[in-house]
Amino acid sequence: MIFPLEQLVKFTGEDQNIYEITCAASHRAYQLSKLEDPVIAQNDGKVVSTAAQQLFTQQIKYIREEK
Numbered sequence: 001m002i003f004p005l006e007q008l009v010k011f012t013g014e015d016q017n018i019y020e021i022t023c024a025a026s027h028r029a030y031q032l033s034k035l036e037d038p039v040i041a042q043n044d045g046k047v048v049s050t051a052a053q054q055l056f057t058q059q060i061k062y063i064r065e066e067k
Contacts, residue, residue: 024062025052 028051032040043050054060 020062020064021055025055027062028054028060 025048029047032051033047037050040047040050043053055062
């Protein structure tokens with residue numbers, strides 16, 4: 001998965017670990033596809049791009065669970 005460098009640099013999430021951001025975006029993409037969210041159709045069916053955009057614009061947030 002490739003994230004736009006400009007958005008990645010500006011991202012101010014809890015942890016800027018690229019692995020965590022990638023996992024969060026992948027998990028959100030899975031959620032969007034299972035829910036058949038209409039926002040996917042607005043983004044030409046690009047599920048991962050939609051999830052990454054939601055993450056970078058902080059429409060959604062993620063938390064890291066300690067195990």
